[in-house]
Amino acid sequence: MKTDLTDTTASKINKALVEGRRAIGTPAVGMVLTLVIVTDEENAYDALKAANEASREHPSRTLVVIKRVSRSPRARTASRLDAEVRLGMEAGTGETVILRLYGAVADHAQSVVLPLLLPDAPVVVWWAVNAPLDPAGDPLGALAQRRVTDTYSAEAPLRELSARAEAYTPGDTDLSWTRITPWRSMLAAALDQVDCEVRAAEVEGEEFNPSCELLAMWLADRLDVPVKRSLSAGPGLTAVRLDTNCGPIALDRADGSLATLSIADQPDRAVALKRRETSELIAEELRRLDPDDTYAAALRFGLNRLSGTSETPEPATEQPAPAKRTAARKAPTRKAAAK
Structure with missing residues (x-):
């Protein structure tokens, strides 16, 4: 079952979830956590597919946050929240809400997500792309007990890895670590x-x-x-x-x-x-x-x-060359002095 809500609010989304559960005959659903996925439109399909498959093992309420940034100055000032509520076969074994944030509301995603969290259940935030350098300091990350990033998707993975080390907070993790x-x-x-x-x-x-x-x-x-x-x-x-x-x-x-x-x-x-x-x-x-x-x-x-890290420079091998050039320049002076 899928319900589209345009220019909506968090209370209307919660109401749509309750009505949807009643319509499909499952008023009580045993979900163990809330999974918040922060992504863009391009990667939303793959991230949601992965979350739905993982929900077979961990039934959860999945909130997909997509920040739609417009280049038009007028559109940037107009705030709007669109939502897509999926239940039943459309959402794996849990519930899925896709949130598209427009304008100034995109800067306050935590205010939209907070009323939709499951009560008394852990929260996990997963940045599928464009993760912040300090996940725990991010407003959405502050809501979570577990913060999942993926340095492999970054433009400079090893620099991102160094930034993760500097900003590490208990609860942070990385899919690059999970892969090994x-x-x-x-x-x-x-x-x-x-x-x-x-x-x-x-x-x-x-x-x-x-x-x-x-x-x-x-x-x-x-x-x-x-x-x-x-x-x-x-x-x-x-x-x-x-x-x-x-x-x-x-x-x-x-x-x-x-x-x-x-x-x-x-x-x-x-x-x-x-x-x-x-x-x-x-x-x-x-x-x-x-x-x-x-x-x-x-x-x-x-x-x-480490020895030989990809983005860590090796011990300099070009330094002796300038020394040789300097010696070559000084040689005539020494010969002249000898004469």
Whole structure:
């Protein structure tokens, strides 16, 4: 069931939700949280599709906030709220409200969202695109217990990752971190099988991929060893190699779906390590809403402490050249003085 409301208010949207539930015969719906998605018109379909699939595991009220900014000065001053209420098969296992904010009301999205939150239920805010540098300081983020961003969708992912570290607040998380959960689990299981000391590590993946940097920072923080960041053609994260006193341990995934786990003195094993869809990542993040201390520790380790990071400059190799040019300029002077 779908209801369109033009130039409406939050109270009319709540009334449409109650009438819609009565019309489809489900007056009482057991929803466990409110998921607020902040996106633009271009990415709204994909974000809503991912949320609907995740709602099979976590029935929720989904509020999609789309800020419509007009270039016309007259349109910018005219405030309007349009809403689309979806129930039943249109909204997965929960309820969906798509909010389109025009004019000055777009600067006060929290005032529109607040009356629509489920009472006594946790709130999760997910910025599908254009996340703020300080999610907890954002007016919408202040309403939530969990704030989900995705640095991979940013124009400069690694600079965005550094900004996340500076502004981190308990409850912040990143889908780039969620993507490496199977890698972290597999590497931890591999180290449990051997009694070895790790001396160094290498993380290989495509350039400007924040998941690769986060995995490297996690290894460096947990193992307290130097970690090298090397580049590959992808897709995504392609390999992790550990140098131990018992021999090398490697987890290599060249095709983005099937990986090979190699441990010294043991046969190689094939491991299913496919790249997951956004719906799976969101579902994982909704399973636990408490602060992720492991993510915080890896994030605060710092990109500048890795070797070979994509956007972190390598030790300068061009400095000796000016010195040679300076010496060349001074040489005639020394010869003249000798004469």
